[in-house]
Amino acid sequence: MSGVSLTVNGRKIAREVADRVHLGDFLREELNLTGTHLACEHGVCGACNVLLNGVPVRACLQLTAACEGAEITTIEGHDDDALMAELRAAFTRHHGLQCGYCTPGMLATARDIVLRLPDADEDRVRLELAGNLCRCTGYQGIVAAIRQVLADRRA
Amino acid sequence: MKAGDFSYRRAGDVAEATAALAEAGWDGKAMGGGQSLMPMMNLRLAQPTQLVDVSAVPAMRGVSADAGVVRIGAATTHAEIEDGAVPGRLGQIMAGIAADIAYRAVRNRGTVGGSLAHADPAADWPSALLALGARIVVAGPAGGRTLALEEFQQGAFWVALEPEEIIEAAELDEPGPAARWSYRKYCRKPGEFAEAIAAVLHDPGGGTRVVVGALDAAPALLADGAALIGADLERCRAAVAAVAPGLDDYGLQLHAAMLRRALAEVAA
Incomplete structure (x- = not known):
């Protein structure tokens, strides 16, 4: 102990x-x-x-x-985290989850991608997500959600 | 899958770590970030009874450079190296390697010293740092010693550490200004352990070091590296077969392909 x-x-x-x-x-x-x-x-x-x-x-x-x-x-x-609020909304909009089992981990990684790699393109987002497995969505919705938050922040 | 029972102790300095390991003997294990050891313990492939956490030992953290020699504390994380903790040209090379180790969440905890002590032949630092000519600074209760990485690495998951010893740091010479570097690995999925690795440092001022990794044994430093620069696939197959006679044709081809690409890149 x-x-x-x-x-x-x-x-x-x-x-x-x-x-x-x-x-x-x-x-x-x-x-x-x-x-x-x-x-x-x-x-x-x-x-x-x-x-x-x-x-x-x-x-x-x-x-x-x-x-x-x-x-x-x-x-x-993450209730008071503005970036996590953006990611939550984007995951909802882009259907970035089905069963939700991987979602807490996906969001932790997604937040890191947006903060650390603000210029990440789709290939880079997919590379960074290689350490998070999702068995429902085929990743399309997850990648789209993260890309939208990146784009919104660059705008 | 949960680890079996063990005692955990966080070492405050090198002396405390080596004393604790000496007390534990073969049942003890030093742990850096735990990113290889913890999976093995969760799978019960490793069952040490005493863990000694060296990840917060101040003397093992961070990077310093003096007179062309760069000292990388063993508890420096892959993420720190990815983010530029190592200065100069060596830092650029090492940042590129670090960025492709596993995943960021693993790189945030995993350490250089941990990777070298674990000595998975398919890991990145054992091959890359061998090509870069690293020396390993080992600390024990009776004092320290420094070994070339090729002496330190004895085999797969086997290094020249006594149970009471730890890696304190890795030391590397800054490559010359004309040095060329290539590191090629084959993974079926980004972040997985490599199926084949080739690393080449071609330094007109300091010699050529050609390494083939991800074998069933420790990474191999090829004897006639300089003569291989620009070698074609057939010569690469022969060079790999000479150090890894047990490879099947598929493995031989993968390793030879990585080696050919690395040798071509430094020749370009």
Whole structure:
């Protein structure tokens, strides 16, 4: 067991956690933040992407005990984020999800793409999305949504 | 798929890390960003009982340059290198390699030292840094030593580290102004581990280093690299077959194709 103090969606948390518990399980089972979705649990699918100190990471590959002092933002923590509001609207408009399982991770990656690569073209968006798997949409709607937010921001 | 039981400890400095590893012996494992080790632990392919997290050790973070030698702390992340943490021409080369490692969410945590210690032959740094002539600064409880990467890499997932030792940094010489570089890898999907890798540094001032990677063994530094510049596919097949006799025809062709393209690019 390790004592860990971290901030999750702006809330300070201090807990004793078993060392083997990864951040995804901690968020879901200890904090009831079930918006972070676990699928492959070995870093391939991207469904569990959350922000750690502002940048996307795989929650399944991040030990909770290693999060001392970290700021975590999950899909539940973006209510006041203007960019995430734009992305949500664009995902809705372009049908960027069907079942929604990959969506929290997609949005974490999408936000990073828009912030880090404001000039990204379609090829670059698709390349950056290679680490997030979606089994419903064929990616067309997701790519279209991200491209629209990029275009709107460039306008 | 969850990791088995283990104890986690975050090291504050190199001495604490090596002491903790010495105590744990073969059941201990140093961890950088955990982007290879955690998947293996989640799949129970690796089951260390003591993890020693070295990702926040100050002496292992960041990049410095002095008199043409660039020192890259082992806990420097791929994303930091992608974003320009390494200066100069070497930095341009390394940023290009870093940008094609896995995915950004993985690059934000994964480290150079972790990749080298893990020594997956299909990973990027083991081949790329071998071609760039990296030296590995190893720290242990009794002090440090520095090895050429070709001595450090012993085989697939096998390096010259004792259980109590860690990689503290990689050191590289800044390539000369006329140096040419090419790095080619074949992946079926962006971000996946490569099926074939070729890396070539052609530096008229400092020699030529030709590496074939993604083999069943450690990446191979070819003996007659300079003579291969501009080689055609048949010569590339022969050169790959000489260092990797176990490859089937498909694997041989993939590796030879990557090698031919890299050798052509530096000759252009």
